[in-house]
Amino acid sequence: MKRVLRELRIELITLTRRTLLNAVAGSSLAPRPLRWLIYRACGMDVRTPNVFPGLELAGRPGNLVVGTGTFVNTGCFFELVGEVTIGRDCQLGMQTMVVTSHHETTSAGISRSPVGRPVHIGDRVWAGARVTILPGVTIADDVVLAAGAVVAADCPEPGVYAGVPARLVRAAEKAGAR
Numbered sequence: 001m002k003r004v005l006r007e008l009r010i011e012l013i014t015l016t017r018r019t020l021l022n023a024v025a026g027s028s029l030a031p032r033p034l035r036w037l038i039y040r041a042c043g044m045d046v047r048t049p050n051v052f053p054g055l056e057l058a059g060r061p062g063n064l065v066v067g068t069g070t071f072v073n074t075g076c077f078f079e080l081v082g083e084v085t086i087g088r089d090c091q092l093g094m095q096t097m098v099v100t101s102h103h104e105t106t107s108a109g110i111s112r113s114p115v116g117r118p119v120h121i122g123d124r125v126w127a128g129a130r131v132t133i134l135p136g137v138t139i140a141d142d143v144v145l146a147a148g149a150v151v152a153a154d155c156p157e158p159g160v161y162a163g164v165p166a167r168l169v170r171a172a173e174k175a176g177a178r
Helices: 002-024 032-041
Strands: 058-060 063-064 075-082 085-086 119-121 143-145 159-162 169-172
Touching: 002 032, 002 058, 075 085
Parallel strands: 058 075, 063 085, 085 119, 143 159
Antiparallel strands: 159 169
């Protein structure tokens, strides 16, 4: 009985938090300043009020950092099992998905317990619509991710990345180069 009560308590806390973050703050009826205040009150380090409706959050709210000047478009999904750090002045297109959980393979099969792998997105990154960023990825400053790209590995240098899996298709021009 104690285990059932403990599990029920965990579910109620999770349900309350998800309702506040996703149904209330994520609603089209919530003005951006109110949404920003709710995120901050729930322990997220969100330094911009430029988060549009429909952001869905799953996991630990304290695992999210969003830099100043960043814009999060409608319908994005951030899984916060691991840390998600988004730099300054980024543009995340609609329905961008950031996934941080990984399930280890053991001799008994695939573990049901997720392991968080952090995702780090540098400054001035532009992710087009429906970009998927997978666990453990680091994206350098000044990277453009083409719409629909699946980022399964690090994007270590500035430039344009596209495809499934995403790969560098155009390197950024060096300052002063012609």
